[in-house]
Amino acid sequence: MNRLNESKELIVSGIHLELTPSLKTFVQEKVDRLFRHETRIIRMRVELESDLKQEVGKRFTAKGHIKLQGLELNASVATNECHKSVALLVDKLDRMLRRNSRLAKVKRNNPHPVELAAVLPKVA
DSSP, X not given: OHHHHHTOEEEEEEESSOOOHHHHHHHHHHHHHHHHHOTTEEEEEEEEEEOTTSXXXXXXXXXEEEXXXXXXXXXXXXXXXXXXXXXXXXHHHHXXXXXXXXXXXXXXXXXXXXXXXXOOOOOO
Protein backbone atom coordinates (compact mmCIF):
# COMPACT_ATOMS: atom_id res chain seq x y z
CA MET A 1 0.00 0.00 0.00
CA ASN A 2 2.83 2.42 0.76
CA ARG A 3 4.39 1.68 -2.59
CA LEU A 4 1.35 3.14 -4.35
CA ASN A 5 1.45 6.37 -2.34
CA GLU A 6 5.13 6.96 -3.07
CA SER A 7 4.40 7.72 -6.73
CA LYS A 8 1.90 10.42 -5.76
CA GLU A 9 3.04 14.01 -5.97
CA LEU A 10 1.71 16.83 -3.83
CA ILE A 11 2.73 20.41 -4.52
CA VAL A 12 1.77 23.10 -1.99
CA SER A 13 2.47 26.71 -2.86
CA GLY A 14 1.62 30.03 -1.28
CA ILE A 15 0.78 33.23 -3.12
CA HIS A 16 1.30 36.33 -0.95
CA LEU A 17 1.33 33.92 1.98
CA GLU A 18 4.17 32.36 3.95
CA LEU A 19 3.75 28.60 4.24
CA THR A 20 4.49 27.52 7.78
CA PRO A 21 5.39 23.89 8.56
CA SER A 22 2.14 23.48 10.47
CA LEU A 23 0.12 24.71 7.48
CA LYS A 24 1.99 22.32 5.18
CA THR A 25 1.30 19.35 7.47
CA PHE A 26 -2.36 20.39 7.75
CA VAL A 27 -2.68 20.38 3.95
CA GLN A 28 -0.84 17.03 3.74
CA GLU A 29 -3.16 15.42 6.32
CA LYS A 30 -6.28 16.68 4.55
CA VAL A 31 -5.08 15.67 1.08
CA ASP A 32 -4.11 12.16 2.19
CA ARG A 33 -7.84 11.39 2.26
CA LEU A 34 -8.06 12.10 -1.47
CA PHE A 35 -5.06 9.89 -2.23
CA ARG A 36 -6.70 7.05 -0.27
CA HIS A 37 -10.04 7.42 -2.05
CA GLU A 38 -8.67 7.64 -5.59
CA THR A 39 -5.73 5.52 -6.70
CA ARG A 40 -5.42 7.09 -10.16
CA ILE A 41 -4.20 10.50 -8.91
CA ILE A 42 -0.86 11.34 -10.48
CA ARG A 43 -0.29 14.85 -9.16
CA MET A 44 -2.11 17.28 -6.92
CA ARG A 45 -1.30 20.97 -6.64
CA VAL A 46 -2.73 23.16 -3.86
CA GLU A 47 -2.30 26.92 -4.09
CA LEU A 48 -3.04 29.03 -1.03
CA GLU A 49 -3.56 32.71 -1.73
CA SER A 50 -3.98 35.64 0.62
CA ASP A 51 -5.43 38.90 -0.64
CA LEU A 52 -6.03 41.52 2.06
CA LYS A 53 -7.74 43.84 -0.43
CA GLN A 54 -10.65 41.44 -0.87
CA GLU A 55 -13.77 41.65 1.27
CA VAL A 56 -13.56 40.08 4.74
CA GLY A 57 -15.29 36.79 3.86
CA LYS A 58 -13.01 36.02 0.90
CA ARG A 59 -9.50 36.92 2.01
CA PHE A 60 -8.02 33.41 1.75
CA THR A 61 -8.42 31.41 -1.43
CA ALA A 62 -7.46 27.76 -1.79
CA LYS A 63 -7.17 26.37 -5.31
CA GLY A 64 -6.78 22.68 -6.04
CA HIS A 65 -5.65 21.03 -9.27
CA ILE A 66 -5.77 17.24 -9.55
CA LYS A 67 -4.15 15.44 -12.47
CA LEU A 68 -5.67 11.99 -13.02
CA GLN A 69 -4.99 9.48 -15.74
CA GLY A 70 -6.69 11.16 -18.69
CA LEU A 71 -8.46 13.88 -16.69
CA GLU A 72 -7.78 17.09 -14.81
CA LEU A 73 -10.01 18.51 -12.05
CA ASN A 74 -9.86 22.09 -10.76
CA ALA A 75 -11.63 23.70 -7.81
CA SER A 76 -11.42 26.91 -5.81
CA VAL A 77 -12.77 28.01 -2.41
CA ALA A 78 -12.57 31.44 -0.75
CA THR A 79 -13.24 32.06 2.96
CA ASN A 80 -11.98 34.23 5.80
CA GLU A 81 -9.59 31.60 7.27
CA CYS A 82 -6.83 29.67 5.51
CA HIS A 83 -7.41 26.35 7.32
CA LYS A 84 -11.14 26.56 6.63
CA SER A 85 -10.44 27.17 2.93
CA VAL A 86 -8.25 24.07 2.75
CA ALA A 87 -10.84 21.89 4.50
CA LEU A 88 -13.64 23.08 2.22
CA LEU A 89 -11.43 22.65 -0.84
CA VAL A 90 -10.64 19.03 0.05
CA ASP A 91 -14.35 18.34 0.59
CA LYS A 92 -15.17 19.86 -2.79
CA LEU A 93 -12.46 17.88 -4.58
CA ASP A 94 -13.60 14.69 -2.86
CA ARG A 95 -17.15 15.25 -4.14
CA MET A 96 -15.78 15.84 -7.65
CA LEU A 97 -13.74 12.63 -7.53
CA ARG A 98 -16.73 10.60 -6.28
CA ARG A 99 -18.95 12.03 -9.01
CA ASN A 100 -16.34 11.24 -11.64
CA SER A 101 -15.95 7.65 -10.45
CA ARG A 102 -19.75 7.15 -10.37
CA LEU A 103 -20.05 8.41 -13.95
CA ALA A 104 -17.24 6.11 -15.07
CA LYS A 105 -18.95 3.16 -13.38
CA VAL A 106 -22.28 3.91 -15.08
CA LYS A 107 -20.53 4.24 -18.41
CA ARG A 108 -18.67 0.97 -17.86
CA ASN A 109 -21.82 -0.98 -16.86
CA ASN A 110 -24.09 0.45 -19.59
CA PRO A 111 -22.20 0.22 -22.87
CA HIS A 112 -23.89 1.70 -25.91
CA PRO A 113 -24.13 -0.17 -29.22
CA VAL A 114 -21.75 0.75 -32.01
CA GLU A 115 -22.95 0.74 -35.61
CA LEU A 116 -20.50 -0.32 -38.26
CA ALA A 117 -20.69 1.17 -41.73
CA ALA A 118 -19.39 -1.96 -43.47
CA VAL A 119 -21.22 -5.25 -43.59
CA LEU A 120 -19.24 -8.02 -41.91
CA PRO A 121 -19.05 -11.42 -43.64
CA LYS A 122 -20.62 -14.36 -41.91
CA VAL A 123 -18.22 -16.97 -40.59
CA ALA A 124 -19.08 -20.51 -41.65
